[in-house]
Amino acid sequence: MDLTGKVAIVTGGGGGLGLAYSRALAAAGAAVVVNDADERAAKEAVESIVASGGRAVAEPGAVGSSEVAEALVARAVSEYGRLDLLVTNAGILRDRVLWKMSDEDFDAVVHVHLRGTFTCVRAAVRRLREQGEGGRVVVIGSPAGQRGNFGQTNYSGAKAAVVGMVRTWAMECAKAGITVNAVVPVAATAMTKTVPAFAPYVSALGERGEPFPGWLRKGEGFGTPEDASGLVVYLASDASAAVSGQAIGIGGGKLSLWSHPEEVAVAYTDGGWDGDAIARAWPTSVGREPRSVGIPAPVPAKD
Numbered sequence: 001m002d003l004t005g006k007v008a009i010v011t012g013g014g015g016g017l018g019l020a021y022s023r024a025l026a027a028a029g030a031a032v033v034v035n036d037a038d039e040r041a042a043k044e045a046v047e048s049i050v051a052s053g054g055r056a057v058a059e060p061g062a063v064g065s066s067e068v069a070e071a072l073v074a075r076a077v078s079e080y081g082r083l084d085l086l087v088t089n090a091g092i093l094r095d096r097v098l099w100k101m102s103d104e105d106f107d108a109v110v111h112v113h114l115r116g117t118f119t120c121v122r123a124a125v126r127r128l129r130e131q132g133e134g135g136r137v138v139v140i141g142s143p144a145g146q147r148g149n150f151g152q153t154n155y156s157g158a159k160a161a162v163v164g165m166v167r168t169w170a171m172e173c174a175k176a177g178i179t180v181n182a183v184v185p186v187a188a189t190a191m192t193k194t195v196p197a198f199a200p201y202v203s204a205l206g207e208r209g210e211p212f213p214g215w216l217r218k219g220e221g222f223g224t225p226e227d228a229s230g231l232v233v234y235l236a237s238d239a240s241a242a243v244s245g246q247a248i249g250i251g252g253g254k255l256s257l258w259s260h261p262e263e264v265a266v267a268y269t270d271g272g273w274d275g276d277a278i279a280r281a282w283p284t285s286v287g288r289e290p291r292s293v294g295i296p297a298p299v300p301a302k303d
Helices: 016-027 039-051 066-080 103-131 143-147 153-176 199-208 214-219 225-236 275-284
Strands: 007-011 031-034 055-058 085-088 135-140 178-185 247-251 254-257
Touching: 007 016, 007 066, 007 103, 016 031, 016 039, 016 055, 016 085, 016 225, 031 039, 031 066, 039 055, 055 066, 066 103, 085 103, 103 135, 103 153, 103 178, 135 153, 135 225, 143 153, 143 178, 153 178, 178 225, 214 254, 225 247
Parallel strands: 007 031, 007 085, 031 055, 085 135, 135 178, 178 247
Antiparallel strands: 247 254
């Protein structure tokens, strides 16, 4: 993958997955505008990229507002003359079960993940359309948005919504040659350390440098942030020009394609469905195989 001459913006690029994406894009030849709400983290990310021979500048700011989104695009253009790729990775967590979640908990997460994705993509697409040379948008989703997750009303709702927007944007941007895809990563980060099923493995990696077992990397698709960066590089490249509107999973040694929501069972009647008719038909027709919810806990392989 050669991204020489391309210019990328990565939100939340100062740590975790965002830092891995920023470094991988720079290593492939792209110039990177590294955004993060933590100014120090953004600057340190840039220093590490430059020290490795890459090109990058820091543009700190908390995503959500139109002003920050437009500043990111303006910085890319003023520094490097153009924009080719946006990666919307910035995110926060405010986990609470439904009955304990405050308005502030809900609004903060939705503001960053949902509104932040919307404002940044809107600003980037306006610039890409003005350039008239196509471009790439990569929105970062989550398994929580695909399947739900206990205690994450705000996060799972926002992540489900951004994937829904990806499908719409893929259609709206196709004529301009702009692809829009969602990446659904699973990796050891500060965020996944809050998930009880993954916490011991994240701690073992971070505190003792212990590698993940093979069953976890392949069977569960759980790995390091660097394991997820290759997909972003691919989606930034010319090789992915025909890929748009997709939700693509990545983690450890696992690459996957998530299905779009679709009808999986149907039943028909001539007279319409009243409550009694549904109750009679449900167990043997559409309700025979209900869909599961939640992120399955990792199951260690047997020796």
